[in-house]
């Protein structure tokens with residue numbers, strides 16, 4: 192799940208704030224029973240991470256859980272027929288929350304204090320100039336790695352990476368240093384803008400309709416078969432048009448094209464990591 196999906200989850204979970212945890216279940220090895228009787232106080236997100244703050248009874252210090260949905264994690268609220276054993280299941284008076292295939296850590300509120308909100312693409316504190324400053328250390332990085340680097344683009348994932356690279360018509364293996372530094376602020380902005388579009392589309396249940404290259408067969412502009420290969424340090428599947436996103440040594444001027452109205456047919460996929 193990418194950053195925008197986490198914000199939607201946060202909005203859904205906020206309806207449980209102020210409610211007591213009545214029952215706890217799940218196969219997490221963390222001390223889940225400590226949550227029984229606690230009141231959910233607040234819900235925070237940073238990038239692809241979710242933080243739940245619980246107030247235990249008798250004025251004990253708060254418990255903060257940190258959840259990362261990894262590649263295939265998901266959640267359900269009031270799942271009528273849970274097909275799998277959840278990692279964690281929390282029963283409140285008004286509903287049940289299920290977290291699946293994710294990593295959950297129990298800890299203290301130090302988690303929240305350590306986060307750099309300026310790199311969180313979905314935070315109101317996101318700071319383009321700070322991100323550009325951090326990019327100075329990443330000149331050698333391939334753009335397909337840079338756009339997945341959570342220390343600069345917290346919340347960006349494989350959909351964002353592929354779609355943004357298409358919007359700027361750059362090959363995924365372009366090194367940051369080949370893009371003129373005067374274009375770096377725009378480079379940060381296009382990722383930020385795409386995340387907010389992602390958020391709006393997902394809320395309207397039409398995210399996939401806007402995929403231009405991610406899990407698509409053909410370039411929506413020239414009909415050329417898209418290249419699909421595992422690239423970069425993270426070896427994540429990358430989709431690109433060999434014609435519109437040819438590899439150039441120098442990028443003279445960064446251009447960002449608007450998202451096309453509707454993409455072609457989607458590749459069948461068993462799992463969705465957005």
Ligand SMILES: [Zn+2]
Pocket residue numbers: 410411412413414415432433434435436
């Ligand atoms: Zn093309």
